[in-house]
Amino acid sequence: MSAEQVHRTSHDVEIAAPAAVVYGFIADTERWPLFFPPNVHVERLEFDGTSERLRMWATANGAVKSWTSRRTLDPAARRIEFRQEIPAAPLTGMGGTWIVEDLGQNSSRLTLLHDFTVADDRPEDVEWVDRATDTNSRAELGRLKALAERWGRLDELVLSFEDSVRVNGPAELVYDFLYRVGDWPELVPHVSRLDLTEDTPGVQVMAMDTRTADGNTHTTESIRICFPHAGRIVYKQTATPALMDAHTGEWTVTPDETGVTVTSQHSVVLREDTIQHVLGQGATLEQARRYVREALGRNSTATLNLAKQHAEAAAVTR
Template identity: 55%
Template structure:
């Protein structure tokens, strides 16, 4: 085989939702980390009405990979084409197309095409890519199907909120506190355990045990992407039972005599778990309030310890 050999795959699903709804989910990458299990973060590099250039961080065969892609939109034909500009081995090149086809007014078919070449046409590279495509494509299609079929409820199930604290100190010291999450068990009382690895600079994989008010602990697993010294984004890859997705970010902005530090959370509630977790008769509104309170309490506590750490250094 030569390096020019191109391989092709097709993954498909049927969705009980109108084709336009499905296309809207495919075309809006800003919500992919919440919708698709493998996607950790998407960063826009360029954007026009007809195309965009993005950098994606995602898991593939339990590894965190990042690549840059250009996407072209055809809203009339309900198609989105994509091509990686910068790939990571064993991928030499990768592209494809999302195609949405209406079955009737309320059902549609979604096809995900990939074409790719393998570095040096290595058989083990081909096997790795096929495995990753099978796993990730199935997860992405399942995510689109789930979200599209809940589209009438999504405004209630998905929500975001911020907690902001002013810190009269240097942003670099706040960033050090947030970035060195491996030290949180020593610095943050509600963190019982935290294992962190950073095999690639700026990409952190962590598992954390958090103590709750009743003395119990719950475990979450996350991937964090660090941008410069003023922003850290993350996605929980293992989430509490009441959620289907949880992403967040820490941002540091100059303000007055110091910085404003903000913790943002974005959550999608799992409706089928509400009564099992919160009790009979509890609603989506109850779940929103419960999750908001729990996450806000923990993030605000962390912000306060970051403030104390940074202000002590300035003092």
């Protein structure tokens, strides 16, 4: 820590779930984008069983920030300590601790502690970080409580799947089609509107209107993190359709000796309270799972086939 004043915050919540279950949620950072509203993407860079190094992307007061963190996991004590290596501005230091306390059968308390410093202790920067920390911590603890208290049914509420298409064309042209999302209203029939900003190269913030098979239009907002050298684009919807509590996904372009496989992967947390409003009286969770699978799969497969056509047609004219 530098010589600036250290600011500290504390947030906690009681959860009607076993402490071991709650600890499992905070230990599994690769699922944080699906489970925690502020988190967009997490990549594990190193892990030795007790210590890990992570690259993280998350929203803070509406801005997308990225940093690397080191975490030390202590499952016996149900504590996880973290420290950002190179904090995102205006921070000069950020760290803290997750603590899970066992309050008895199916009851626990989760506490999240932060400490941070900012350059020259500027009041406006302290206020910005304090507001972002408070907003994100409340969102994370609130969503974790809601999920952990339904942990016995989480497999029914979480839906993950993927669709793939083979392409006889260059991988870079497939990736280019997926990356140039701003052109999709002219290229992708089910996309009727798309507003895109990319203030940081490879970090795309977008709002999109999508037509469904029944003629309705869904408006979604997403953040996409692009990795051109790896042929990957990961994304998180920050405003989802009514049936979804959360939706994350990934486009991957994988070349091999005979061509290219392009894949669309989706993970969704379903909202039970909207099922009958959206699908009609008496509709079930299983029907909602099928509906979401078919709707998302239909649109993403259509986009995969358009990327295939784009790459194969361009390859012929080369």
